[in-house]
Amino acid sequence: MGLPSSRKLCSSLLVVGVAFLLAAVEPGTATMDELVEIIWGPSHTYFFMDGDTEALALSLDQEQGSCFRSKDTYVYATLSVDIKLVEGNSAGTVATIYTISEGEWKWHDEIDLEFLGNETGQPYTLHTNIFANGVGGREMQYRLWFDPTADYHTYTIEWNPKHILIKVDGITIRDFKNHEDQGVPFPTWQAQRLFGSLWNAEDWATQGGRIKTDWSLAPFVSYYRNYNATWCRPSPGVSWCGAEPKDSKRFDLDQKTLSDLQWVRQTSIIYDYCTDTRRYNESEFPKECYLK
Secondary structure (H helix, E strand, O other), X not given: OOOOOHHHHHOOOOOOOHHHHXXXXXXXXXXXXXXXXXXXXXXXEEEEEEOOEEEEEEEEOOOOOEEEEEEEEEOOEEEEEEEEOOOOOOOOEEEEEEEEXXXXXXXXXXXXXXXXXXXXXXXXXXXXXXXXXXXXXXXXXXXXXXXXXXXXXXXXXXXXXXXXXXXEOOEEEEEEEOOHHHOOOOOOOOOEEEEEEEEEOOOOOOXXXXXXXXXXXXXXXXXXXXXXXXXXXXXXXOOOHHHOOOOOOOOOOOHHHHHHHHHHHHHOEEEEHHHOXXXXXXXXXXHHHHOO
């Protein structure tokens, strides 16, 4: 289930000090073009007004895809964006939203959401993965409970000292808990930048690469709008989230989040690395699979 790293082309070790975090200005009413920059395929992107909201279109043809990144970097934040995915036959295409650190690759941190295209009438697969200190292989996949091409839906990465939560329209679909005290890597010290991209992955994305892209349908287009970033807020009197006391309940999961996770597990998960007995035998499962 490992993924190719070609998209990392669109992705200095940086430790953010407390003063920087306190001085940072949240986007508020800033427009999409003020918050992100195009770093790949500028001829395949455009900003436009979608009703009263500025949106960004990423397009893909057989020659090139496109990618943007946030102008800011973050250590502990909630990042969300509305996305409308490629309509119709999207086989072989992958639209993404992900965060990644910019230091040495072998120690990199990354939080991935990848939308794997499919033939017309077949559902998208939402593929997620988490890397910490260069260690990944934590894939989980989902079937969404709606058509993600018919309208915009909100996808959120919430990263705090205790959890990485992935949410869809406010429903938590994944929780990766901080078990650093038991030897499981967790992103805690490298700033990450948000990226979004649309790229060609026809060699693996749809049914393992069996279904190829129909390039006669190009250009393929996905749309992004309402990018928001909110800095993590610590308890009163604590300088920043990284200094939150270990016994603090500030970032404990509430009942709604727990209920969301249970519902998604019962209805929407189609792959979980922690249950893949073909990939691991009982003695080889990653340590976090046994921890609560």
